[in-house]
Amino acid sequence: MKIGLAQINPIVGDLEGNSKKIIQCASKAKEAGADLVVFPELIVTGYPPQDLLENPFFLEAVDHVIDEIGKAVPQDIGILLGAPLQNKETVGKRLYNAAILLEGGVRKAVVLKQLLPTFDVFDENRYFESAQECKVVEWRGRKLGVHICEDMWNNEEQAPYYLYKDNPIDVLAAQGAEIFINISASPYYAGKHEVRNRLIKESCQEHSIPFVYVNQVGANTELLFDGDSRVHSADGKLIALAKSFEEDLLIWEEGTEGTVQTPKAEISIVHDALVCGIKDYFEKTGAFSKALVGLSGGIDSAVTCALAVEALGADRVIGVTMPSKYSSSGSVDDSVALAEAYGLTLHKIPIVPAVSAFEGMLTDVFEGTQPGIAEENIQARTRGLLLMALSNKFNYLLLTTGNKSEMSVGYATLYGDMNGGLAVLSDVFKMQVYELAEYVNESAGRELIPRSTIEKAPSAELRPDQKDEDSLPPYPVLDHILSLYIESQKDLDQIIAVTGYDSELVEDILRKVDRNEYKRRQAPPGLRISRKAFGVGRRVPIVMRWNRSAYASLI
């Protein structure tokens, strides 16, 4: 059997556009001689459709579109695709997450998803009823072990426990499946390629069955799908692999083995992920003429700008430098150098007039107080206002430049530098931002991001001689603590034990993370590249009073 792995990039809710892609890709697969072409999970709606799944009219339209696809594709090829299907029983959630096999305009088989991820960014129990069982699909004399995304994940990767009592992979093997076929919408985080390698290899080896894995590609708001579609042989070897972060159609003939390129370094994949995230946000919303980046002369805005240029081209990125009286000369010079290296339009708008106006307007009411955070934030918010004025006037997408380290501890001004439609680096720790900067320059073979930007001490430049390290520990230390707390779910005593850092320092950082939930709640959506990003996958109460130190003796 010849199988096409159709790794396509859908737009959520775009039934017309997604169908069109499916039909075109099915034709191409047919031309390449495929018997079966496999599309990702929920590809008809795009993933994640979220509460669109609660709109009965949308669901009617989905049902209609599935049949239209069945009629429009070549009639002598099997089309396996993911879509929500209505639950006709009078009990349970109203939908199933289904894989549908179309052939000759007819639904030849339907497989329902059994394991419904409801953790981190996933909310599948919100919409779907879990299938009671899984069953191989018998088609053209073959037994296909068709299953959906999470259905393949209930193995020892979840150690020390199993999240679900069922394991569809084992059941399908016991039923005599000859090929595992998994359709997925499985978002990227750094390292996921290797995680999938291990997981799929184990399933193949345990059952001596080859594995076809087809995953969605592209970005939908904060979730970045790398694709990473592939085939493993029955002995677990990776024998065919689609491009990452690009649409692709792999054709695999049973019994053959292709060569697979050595995987790229993770920083390179993170880079591609972020570029894809910007590009797809921009193009899928279709709402913007260009992207706009406020350039401070610092590393975060420089890297954001570099990624934006790679995503959209230099002619669709505008830079703005907005010096204040506290800005170093480097702030402007480095921004000019960056803009020149990329050939960008750069506006310069000094913020002094508005800041002075605000100071004047607030003289009476601020009388008798000392300058502090309020005054610093006026500067950041004046810049935020200017950026939004440009965004509104010229239909620019404002890109937010703050990194994960800052967002964690609230070292950012709400309604100031946090302004924007998309937060490019909000899941990228500061030390990773440096790595990205070096990667950008190395890939280009020249200094696009000025060396001085990379080497200067990080500063918000909101008061004279301010440095980040006045308020925060050095970034390698901060990132280490944050990564243990946020991504590895370690708490105070464990972090102290692992790192040897001072307990007051660790406690202070953890407290800062907890207390800044209110800022993050109002942050723009951010591109997710880690196992635990801020945003939809992390739900922490704003109003809470968890006093960990009162229970420190328990550990």
Add this chain to the structure above:
Amino acid sequence: MKIGLAQINPIVGDLEGNSKKIIQCASKAKEAGADLVVFPELIVTGYPPQDLLENPFFLEAVDHVIDEIGKAVPQDIGILLGAPLQNKETVGKRLYNAAILLEGGVRKAVVLKQLLPTFDVFDENRYFESAQECKVVEWRGRKLGVHICEDMWNNEEQAPYYLYKDNPIDVLAAQGAEIFINISASPYYAGKHEVRNRLIKESCQEHSIPFVYVNQVGANTELLFDGDSRVHSADGKLIALAKSFEEDLLIWEEGTEGTVQTPKAEISIVHDALVCGIKDYFEKTGAFSKALVGLSGGIDSAVTCALAVEALGADRVIGVTMPSKYSSSGSVDDSVALAEAYGLTLHKIPIVPAVSAFEGMLTDVFEGTQPGIAEENIQARTRGLLLMALSNKFNYLLLTTGNKSEMSVGYATLYGDMNGGLAVLSDVFKMQVYELAEYVNESAGRELIPRSTIEKAPSAELRPDQKDEDSLPPYPVLDHILSLYIESQKDLDQIIAVTGYDSELVEDILRKVDRNEYKRRQAPPGLRISRKAFGVGRRVPIVMRWNRSAYASLI
């Protein structure tokens, strides 16, 4: 048996504070002669604890605190309370949502929740494993039908289908339960008292069993818990009822009947809900000195201000009026009248200097463009910046004043009038805001909110002679469409059919709702008073392209 219904107001994560309340309330119940005192669902952690439940150290502390409570309460009274319990099996989610019966320092019985709501604002499948069965608790020779919140909701209220296959209420009755005891954390929406009346009455009548219902009270971020704890007799009659939106301890002796007051009008409960929401946000965060409201002279800011005064007292509310060159004289006069009526401090800060400064700074880059939204937003954002400057300087909680009608269609400026820590009216449609204004004045027996504020045509006053109705249909029409779309999940053709409104108008409004998801994603948390509020309970993709008109013929 004498039962205490302990309707208390916890703070999420505050294990020390919540335990203290539980212990005090248990002592009071004991003094009143109760045999058993019943606390709400997850009362040890407060509801909803969200991802605090993923912190293993927090869970250790919870387990410890349950035992500490058991030791500290009177030893000869039964304490039934809700808490998360760790799942010790190697399969499934790591927690159960449990009711624990403590007596003499010992866990005498544990009941696990079977039906886990995972819809709207609820994410229980994210954290909890569903119990396989329910079982009556045998205690002091009695059979208690103990169950948890959603366990009582799987009846015909869910028509035309059942959400779950199990119905714990029926099973408990079949096991010989003598009293149903439900512990809940069931948030308020307008009309919920009556919904509970019907539901509980039906369960009593079906099984001839009396019903004790104990619900959490108070606000946690956006969720408002009314309490509404009560007892129904075996024939379904409501025979005891706790105060709404206040802590209460009801003592009920089996076989007796108390008198229950006639329920208040819904607008009065909505009012109390919003006042509770402001008060609890302010006090539970403990982060603010006073609340701050930008007063425009319009109805939304006046009502927000009125509610804030009721929640916090006039000495803890500050008003600011920020006229522009487009402001009518009424904007300031009406704000002054409101502040005088309440005895508030009112600052006046005209925005002209900053707006002029911005216009000057943007002259070059805006050259050749026509004034429009960008210039209007500069005014709104200048006000937003001033309010945040006051908030930062004096530690004020900035209250956001936008209503649900505006938030639905995006008639609000992101980083401008949307600024704030808490959105008081974001779930209150404009026509309900008028009702609240009338209610406030009627309750006071005098004109607190100026008549001219109530009667003027709504306007953002961002350009000369601007009126909301220039951009939007009249509010009764707009609210009608929005309520059908957002709260009743009707789509285009159904709304046209129900209302008879022009199809282009309806389509335009629906499109506006869909396209403004990006603004709402960055909105402050808002107090929920409807079945479907923006925020945690409504999850709609920002990047999407659902083109309903392409499928209009399907209906």
